[in-house]
Amino acid sequence: MNSIITTETPATAAPIRRGALHTLSILVNNEPGVLMRICQVFSRRGFNIDSLVVSEGRNANFSRMTIGISGNPDGLDQIIKQVSKLIDVIHCFEHTSDDSVTKELIMIKIACAEAERSQALHITAHFDGKTVDLTPSSMIVMITGDSPKIDAAVTMFSQFQIIETVRTGKVVMARGEQPT
Amino acid sequence: MSTQPLDGAQALIKTLDDLGIEYMFGYSGGAAIPIFDALETIKTKLKFVLVRHEQGAVHMADGYARATGKPAAVLVTSGPGAGNTVTGLMTAMMDSVPMIVISGQTVTWMLGKDAFQEADIFGITIPVVKHNYLVKDTNSLPRIAREAYHIATTGRPGPVLIDVPKDVSGAAFTGDLNPPFNLPGYDPSGDFKIDRSAIEEAATLISQAKRPVILAGQGAMIARADKELRYLAETLHAPVTSTLLGKGVFPETHALSLGMLGMHGTAYANKAMIECDLLINVGSRFDDRIIGNPSKFCATAKIIHIDIDPAEMNKMIKPDICIVGDAKAALAALNEHINPLPTADWLSKLDGYKKKYPLTYKKQGGLRMQQVIDELYELTKGEAIVSTDVGQHQMWAAQFYKNSESFHWLSSGGAGTMGFGFPAAIGAQLAHPKKTVISISGDGGFQMTLFELATAQIHKLPIKIVVLNNHYLGMVRQWQELFFENRESGVDLIGNPDFCKLAAAYGIPSVHIKRPADVTRMLEKALAYNDGPILIHAECVKTDNVFPMIPAGAALEDMITEAPKQKMAKPIGST
Ligand SMILES: Cc1ncc(C[n+]2csc(CCOP(=O)(O)OP(=O)(O)O)c2C)c(N)n1
Numbered sequence: 142m143n144s145i146i147t148t149e150t151p152a153t154a155a156p157i158r159r160g161a162l163h164t165l166s167i168l169v170n171n172e173p174g175v176l177m178r179i180c181q182v183f184s185r186r187g188f189n190i191d192s193l194v195v196s197e198g199r200n201a202n203f204s205r206m207t208i209g210i211s212g213n214p215d216g217l218d219q220i221i222k223q224v225s226k227l228i229d230v231i232h233c234f235e236h237t238s239d240d241s242v243t244k245e246l247i248m249i250k251i252a253c254a255e256a257e258r259s260q261a262l263h264i265t266a267h268f269d270g271k272t273v274d275l276t277p278s279s280m281i282v283m284i285t286g287d288s289p290k291i292d293a294a295v296t297m298f299s300q301f302q303i304i305e306t307v308r309t310g311k312v313v314m315a316r317g318e319q320p321t
Numbered sequence: 322m323s324t325q326p327l328d329g330a331q332a333l334i335k336t337l338d339d340l341g342i343e344y345m346f347g348y349s350g351g352a353a354i355p356i357f358d359a360l361e362t363i364k365t366k367l368k369f370v371l372v373r374h375e376q377g378a379v380h381m382a383d384g385y386a387r388a389t390g391k392p393a394a395v396l397v398t399s400g401p402g403a404g405n406t407v408t409g410l411m412t413a414m415m416d417s418v419p420m421i422v423i424s425g426q427t428v429t430w431m432l433g434k435d436a437f438q439e440a441d442i443f444g445i446t447i448p449v450v451k452h453n454y455l456v457k458d459t460n461s462l463p464r465i466a467r468e469a470y471h472i473a474t475t476g477r478p479g480p481v482l483i484d485v486p487k488d489v490s491g492a493a494f495t496g497d498l499n500p501p502f503n504l505p506g507y508d509p510s511g512d513f514k515i516d517r518s519a520i521e522e523a524a525t526l527i528s529q530a531k532r533p534v535i536l537a538g539q540g541a542m543i544a545r546a547d548k549e550l551r552y553l554a555e556t557l558h559a560p561v562t563s564t565l566l567g568k569g570v571f572p573e574t575h576a577l578s579l580g581m582l583g584m585h586g587t588a589y590a591n592k593a594m595i596e597c598d599l600l601i602n603v604g605s606r607f608d609d610r611i612i613g614n615p616s617k618f619c620a621t622a623k624i625i626h627i628d629i630d631p632a633e634m635n636k637m638i639k640p641d642i643c644i645v646g647d648a649k650a651a652l653a654a655l656n657e658h659i660n661p662l663p664t665a666d667w668l669s670k671l672d673g674y675k676k677k678y679p680l681t682y683k684k685q686g687g688l689r690m691q692q693v694i695d696e697l698y699e700l701t702k703g704e705a706i707v708s709t710d711v712g713q714h715q716m717w718a719a720q721f722y723k724n725s726e727s728f729h730w731l732s733s734g735g736a737g738t739m740g741f742g743f744p745a746a747i748g749a750q751l752a753h754p755k756k757t758v759i760s761i762s763g764d765g766g767f768q769m770t771l772f773e774l775a776t777a778q779i780h781k782l783p784i785k786i787v788v789l790n791n792h793y794l795g796m797v798r799q800w801q802e803l804f805f806e807n808r809e810s811g812v813d814l815i816g817n818p819d820f821c822k823l824a825a826a827y828g829i830p831s832v833h834i835k836r837p838a839d840v841t842r843m844l845e846k847a848l849a850y851n852d853g854p855i856l857i858h859a860e861c862v863k864t865d866n867v868f869p870m871i872p873a874g875a876a877l878e879d880m881i882t883e884a885p886k887q888k889m890a891k892p893i894g895s896t
Pocket residue numbers: 710711712713714715737738739740762763764765766767789791793794795796797
């Protein structure tokens with residue numbers, strides 16, 4: 142088993158809580174270079190991007206970015222204004238937890254021999270997860286939910302050898318009728 | 322539209338011509354040849370000026386824009402050519418100057434492959450432009466050029482770069498020369514819709530003030546709010562101070578003018594800031610050279626901030642009232658609600674400061690830069706367009722050359738770019754062939770772009786090129802003297818050329834001033850010469866210092882008006 146390299150979350154330690162302080166939802170022109178422009182606004186002002194989800198919008202001319210960032214909260218107002226100022230940005234909002242729905246998706250690949258499989262499936266079921274790949278010695282489980290649930294799942298799966306995890310980062314949508 | 326098929330480069334030049342761009346400054350190279358070729362094959366009113374270095378081209382376009390409020394274009398080649406525009410772009414960006422820079426680029430199929438003279442100028446310039454483009458499709462060139470012009474000139478103006486691969490400029494153009502815009506994220510039309518409730522709150526605040534001060538920034542100038550600003554000041558009987566870039570938007574000769582404020586501003590402007598109970602900031606971004614220590618700035622005053630850029634609100638200073646929008650529109654709205662204020666006591670107090678702390682200089686013990694500038698001011702009646710470089714001479718020029726009109730003062734404020742002044746003067750003189758244009762540089766800064774002497778000479782531009790030679794990087798030496806126990810490190814400009822001989826090498830006449838007694842006569846001679854550029858070499862006192870001075874990052878209260886007796890603490894501000 143020594144050849145396995147875990148790219149994230151060490152199997153023994155508690156999962157790293159990458160708690161983004163703020164989540165921004167940014168609608169942008171679907172153009173090359175836009176992400177670079179936005180990243181520069183953050184990095185220049187000492188903000189770290191914790192998570193980033195980008196995909197084409199319902200209208201293919203636009204893309205939506207959901208960015209989790211951490212840094213000095215005093216600078217956040219400037220960041221939002223500076224991002225909003227970019228020509229390619231249609232709008233930039235901050236989500237607060239009470240006005241929005243937040244989800245993440247994780248895929249966890251574990252080393253899991255037959256003897257351990259029922260235990261793994263049990264945990265998967267508990268978290269409303271799904272197995273998306275199964276081999277005699279490993280499995281991949283997919284789980285969606287808010288970030289604390291994902292963290293809890295990682296903790297539970299830590300009793301196995303976690304080979305790797307891939308998390309999407311938060312996707313967020315404002316509650317109610319209003320589009321973000 | 323002609324029926325002749327065009328290529329991309331021709332469509333681009335045609336579009337720039339249509340947009341009314343008058344001047345294009347540039348320097349050629351392989352990737353830009355198709356665009357240069359279009360200048361020969363397309364009938365255009367656009368005048369091309371070949372420079373000697375790409376940085377010169379950008380500063381010329383910048384000077385043209387600062388002297389007219391209109392953009393010019395720049396055309397350079399890929400890689401090193403484009404790279405040389407970066408300082409000029411940053412200079413324009415920091416001071417909100419509109420321009421369009423077009424760079425040639427390697428062919429699209431070589432992008433990212435380290436092709437000869439390839440540089441990712443799109444990536445390199447993102448932080449120093451208002452917007453930029455890498456054009457992939459020939460037919461989009463006119464749309465992009467029109468968008469670039471629109472972006473550069475509206476809202477808070479700024480430079481826009483268009484990177485054009487050689488195959489894109491060389492391919493056949495089959496599109497529309499006047500296509501619609503496609504800028505869903507950019508709508509500056511809202512700049513004129515001023516929030517009425519903020520205006521009313523501002524008017525109420527103003528009505529309660531006893532010691533008001535108006536701070537006029539370049540935003541007021543860009544918006545052409547000169548008249549509205551004057552109405553505001555004269556109606557309220559409120560004194561007006563300006564930023565370095567705002568010089569002239571309110572006449573500095575006006576009885577209500579306090580001149581420039583900040584690190585090397587007048588003592589009375591800075592005292593007014595300390596003691597005022599209301600500050601109305603019209604189009605200034607509260608630069609750190611103005612506010613010093615932000616927590617102590619205008620501590621006892623209510624602050625109203627008018628700015629077109631919402632991101633300037635609360636950036637440096639938290640105002641009591643924010644009015645986002647065009648300064649002219651905002652002041653017009655505000656002016657409907659204002660009444661005279663009882664400021665007689667306040668004005669007489671400030672007059673006392675004016676008498677106590679006048680801007681002066683010594684006329685003995687050698688030639689002073691201040692005297693040369695002061696006499697230039699007198700001899701030109703303050704009507705010249707003046708450009709400067711960066712350093713001591715810049716601050717003295719700001720103090721002693723009083724401006725009474727907008728667009729007559731060209732100086733790199735935000736970036737503080739040495740080498741800016743002389744090429745900027747070339748742009749300004751091309752824009753205003755009949756006006757007196759004076760370029761004032763230090764010996765250091767002038768040597769950064771002096772190669773444009775050729776450009777000035779070829780076009781026979783009657784610029785008065787003043788080189789104030791103290792044989793030092795004077796402003797840095799001043800800091801070393803005051804804060805680093807006079808340890809001179811890397812400031813002695815030993816090896817300066819004979820500037821008069823240098824001018825002669827370009828076929829440019831010169832005058833050489835060495836003594837205070839010669840200044841008037843020599844300047845008169847130089848000002849009378851209008852057949853082309855003339856260089857004025859003034860050999861000045863080596864170790865003079867600029868006062869008043871507020872150490873960087875210190876409170877305005879810490880201003881010193883003369884050389885301190887004691888050693889001073891190192892400044893906490895960066896520059
Ligand atoms: C391109 C650039 N390099 C360095 C500086 C830093 N700097 C600011 S003022 C100054 C000295 C300027 O000397 P000079 O041009 O001789 O003018 P003086 O201060 O003597 O009037 C320097 C080096 C700058 N502003 N710009």
